[in-house]
């Protein structure tokens with residue numbers, strides 16, 4: 523049995539669980555987020571039930587048809603409010619800014 527050079531030096535026990543792979547790079551979506559407009563959604567927003575946009579952290583609410591209707595998924599925030607907050611803060615809520623990421627070049631509308 524041939525081991526890769528890097529593994530060969532270690533006296534690791536057979537059957538050892540390999541280390542977890544490094545964090546995967548973000549996967550660009552193909553459909554626009556209704557809040558920030560970045561193409562972060564893997565499926566159209568009508569099908570993206572409870573999908574949270576990684577850029578603005580808007581939680582997609584398939585049950586809210588309008589922009590000025592409060593969204594339960596977003597603590598009663600409307601889509602219009604979410605957009606305004608994203609422009610100002612970089613996420614829909616101040617406490618979510620730390621989790622949000624910048625859009626990938628291919629996600630920018």
Ligand SMILES: [Zn+2]
Pocket residue numbers: 555556557558559560562575576577578579580
């Ligand atoms: Zn978004």
